[in-house]
Amino acid sequence: MRLVDWPMRGLQRLLGERRMAYVFLLPNLVFFSLFVFLPLIINVVFSVTGGAALFPSERPYVGGGQYAYLFDCGSFVDPGSCREDHFWRGVANTLRFTVFQVVAMVLFSLVTAVVLNMRIRGRGFFRAVYFFPVLLSPVVVALIWKWILQRDGLLNAGLTALGGQKILFFIDPGWAMFWAVFVSIWAHMGFYTLILLAGLQAIPADLYEAAEMDATPRWRAFWRITLPLLWPNLIVVIVLALIRGVQTFDEVFVLTGGGPGTATLMVVQYIYETAFSNQVQNFGLAAAASVVLGIVLFGLTLAQLAASRRRSA
Amino acid sequence: MNRVARLLQIRRKSGRWHWTDIAAYSYLALGVVLMFGPVLWLVLSSFKTQAGLLEFPPSLLPMSQREVAVAGFPQPLPLFSATLDDGSTRVLAQVRRIGIVAQMVDPENPAQQFRIPIDKRIPVREFKLATENYTEPLERFAFTRFLGNSVFVTVVATLITLLINSMAAYALSIYEFKGKNAAMLMVVGTLMIPITIILVPVYLVITKLGLVNSLWAVILPGAATPTGVFLLRQYMLTLPRDLIEAARMDKASEWQIYWRIVMPLAMPALAVLAIFSIMWRWNEFLWPLAVLTKTEVHTLQIGLNAFQGELQTQWHYLLAMTVATLAPVALVFVFLQRFITTGIANTGMK
Numbered sequence: 001m002r003l004v005d006w007p008m009r010g011l012q013r014l015l016g017e018r019r020m021a022y023v024f025l026l027p028n029l030v031f032f033s034l035f036v037f038l039p040l041i042i043n044v045v046f047s048v049t050g051g052a053a054l055f056p057s058e059r060p061y062v063g064g065g066q067y068a069y070l071f072d073c074g075s076f077v078d079p080g081s082c083r084e085d086h087f088w089r090g091v092a093n094t095l096r097f098t099v100f101q102v103v104a105m106v107l108f109s110l111v112t113a114v115v116l117n118m119r120i121r122g123r124g125f126f127r128a129v130y131f132f133p134v135l136l137s138p139v140v141v142a143l144i145w146k147w148i149l150q151r152d153g154l155l156n157a158g159l160t161a162l163g164g165q166k167i168l169f170f171i172d173p174g175w176a177m178f179w180a181v182f183v184s185i186w187a188h189m190g191f192y193t194l195i196l197l198a199g200l201q202a203i204p205a206d207l208y209e210a211a212e213m214d215a216t217p218r219w220r221a222f223w224r225i226t227l228p229l230l231w232p233n234l235i236v237v238i239v240l241a242l243i244r245g246v247q248t249f250d251e252v253f254v255l256t257g258g259g260p261g262t263a264t265l266m267v268v269q270y271i272y273e274t275a276f277s278n279q280v281q282n283f284g285l286a287a288a289a290s291v292v293l294g295i296v297l298f299g300l301t302l303a304q305l306a307a308s309r310r311r312s313a
Numbered sequence: 314m315n316r317v318a319r320l321l322q323i324r325r326k327s328g329r330w331h332w333t334d335i336a337a338y339s340y341l342a343l344g345v346v347l348m349f350g351p352v353l354w355l356v357l358s359s360f361k362t363q364a365g366l367l368e369f370p371p372s373l374l375p376m377s378q379r380e381v382a383v384a385g386f387p388q389p390l391p392l393f394s395a396t397l398d399d400g401s402t403r404v405l406a407q408v409r410r411i412g413i414v415a416q417m418v419d420p421e422n423p424a425q426q427f428r429i430p431i432d433k434r435i436p437v438r439e440f441k442l443a444t445e446n447y448t449e450p451l452e453r454f455a456f457t458r459f460l461g462n463s464v465f466v467t468v469v470a471t472l473i474t475l476l477i478n479s480m481a482a483y484a485l486s487i488y489e490f491k492g493k494n495a496a497m498l499m500v501v502g503t504l505m506i507p508i509t510i511i512l513v514p515v516y517l518v519i520t521k522l523g524l525v526n527s528l529w530a531v532i533l534p535g536a537a538t539p540t541g542v543f544l545l546r547q548y549m550l551t552l553p554r555d556l557i558e559a560a561r562m563d564k565a566s567e568w569q570i571y572w573r574i575v576m577p578l579a580m581p582a583l584a585v586l587a588i589f590s591i592m593w594r595w596n597e598f599l600w601p602l603a604v605l606t607k608t609e610v611h612t613l614q615i616g617l618n619a620f621q622g623e624l625q626t627q628w629h630y631l632l633a634m635t636v637a638t639l640a641p642v643a644l645v646f647v648f649l650q651r652f653i654t655t656g657i658a659n660t661g662m663k
Binding site for chain 1: 340351354487499511513517534599631642
């Protein structure tokens with residue numbers, strides 16, 4: 001590091017001690033501007049242009065044309081009535097996916113956290129059991145489950161052993177969505193469990209002792225002590241799960257490919273395919289869709305900030 | 314076993330089993346099956362032969378039919394336990410099958426031939442690990458290349474992330490300067506911006522930089538992570554200021570203070586960030602998928618995804634490669650489990 005130190009000393013002589021802060025900040029800011037700040041602006045520019053060219057200078061201005069095209073629907077309740085029906089199917093699927101996922105995620109991670117917080121031998125081991133899928137890549141997670149759920153897979157073997165029929169899980173739209181939600185919960189539950197566990201452990205034990213002295217039933221202690229005190233952590237879990245749900249792509253894409261048909265097509269997959277799939281490279285439309293998605297995520301982020309502010313207050 | 318026995322004897326202070334204890338342990342047992350089972354099944358399956366994978370219902374362990382070399386036959390022959398007309402059973406090797414009749418020989422005495430109806434014979438099976446599932450992809454596909462690409466991306470990206478994020482964190486924790494609040498705001502503001510909503514313009518920037526289909530296209534955009542800056546800054550704020558003042562008195566340059574004093578002291582925080590960065594980078598999927606279209610620059614994750622399209626019928630390779638992809642992460646987890654879980658619980662990052 002002598003090699004770096006020498007020019008740095010020169011810089012310091014030039015700028016003074018205090019202004020060296022800018023030098024330390026500079027690399028990060030360059031990366032930030034180039035890959036976050038600038039793209040955010042370009043994204044908005046893209047969304048008001050048309051054509052197939054990649055460079056903004058070669059793209060004709062179309063005003064709100066892309067947005068108008070996205071929102072050109074006969075009825076907003078029926079995605080099929082929209083001109084860009086895949087976008088709206090993606091929206092509907094993402095909504096459904098997110099709602100199911102958040103509800104189930106909160107329920108399961110809460111139960112798991114409460115159980116892991118009990119006086120249980122091998123707590124560290126069990127905590128690890130629930131947590132380790134969090135580290136697996138989405139592709140690996142999806143392939144594991146694809147292997148189990150395939151036509152001649154383990155689950156169908158179990159079903160036939162119990163006297164049932166084989167089910168083609170990825171041909172049936174309802175099952176495909178169910179497994180998309182299930183696999184997502186399987187993969188990420190450990191993370192949310194951990195957040196709730198941290199909250200549970202912060203609840204003072206003497207509250208429970210006092211409750212026990214008063215012969216309060218355990219379920220009542222849970223209702224009156226645990227839930228209210230855990231509420232801030234629960235909000236964080238809900239909002240994080242919402243944000244993740246809206247952004248879902250990888251696992252579902254590898255698991256079902258968005259199918260059958262468009263039954264598990266998510267908004268992000270729509271954006272990715274609109275921009276990068278080989279048949280249509282419509283950057284303007286993809287950018288408009290991601291601006292819409294960005295606004296939704298921004299709203300959710302604000303909600304989270306408000307929630308975490310209330311927690312720290 | 315002893316531990317399991319002890320586990321079962323644990324109960325509440327009162328010394329009696331409360332129904333909630335039973336419910337809790339049942340829930341946890343179910344959890345172990347549900348969380349570990351699928352991965353175990355994947356690993357077991359990855360050692361099955363191609364024929365073994367097609368079996369339905371599947372066998373639990375990788376079993377395959379035993380084969381035997383018989384004098385006079387160039388290929389090894391599959392072994393069966395056959396029931397003869399007189400009701401006795403013998404172990405025979407199958408030469409060929411004609412309709413519903415199998416032509417079989419005694420492996421000890423190849424001259425002796427038998428004609429056995431196919432429903433009168435049961436394959437002789439043995440436990441065998443099909444390690445060729447792991448070795449063959451190395452020769453036949455670009456698997457090593459993908460592995461190399463993934464390792465390169467992970468290592469280089471993590472080093473860059475650690476360097477530039479720690480520099481920024483140092484600036485934001487040690488100094489007072491004009492624009493500090495603006496810089497902090499920028500960092501916080503990007504916390505929640507996912508790559509998905511700026512996919513197209515980042516692609517444009519990468520194209521302008523001439524980096525499409527280069528591994529740098531994957532490495533650079535995610536290098537400045539706001540979570541990393543945040544974590545490191547929180548940690549650096551706790552370092553004693555006197556130390557830095559003392560170093561300044563000793564005529565150490567600002568860079569030396571950062572590199573020689575603050576960085577070594579921030580090791581625990583740097584380690585946590587390093588683990589996270591390694592996980593993020595190793596598992597990254599959508600962005601590499603968008604920006605790396607040539608096979609020779611694929612990372613493991615996109616290689617694997619491409620395989621599952623191409624190799625629909627070749628689950629034996631696909632499963633083995635999936636195991637190989639998950640193994641490094643699993644190893645990291647086994648050794649650093651405590652560290653990772655407390656790190657996440659404390660910082661809420663992933």
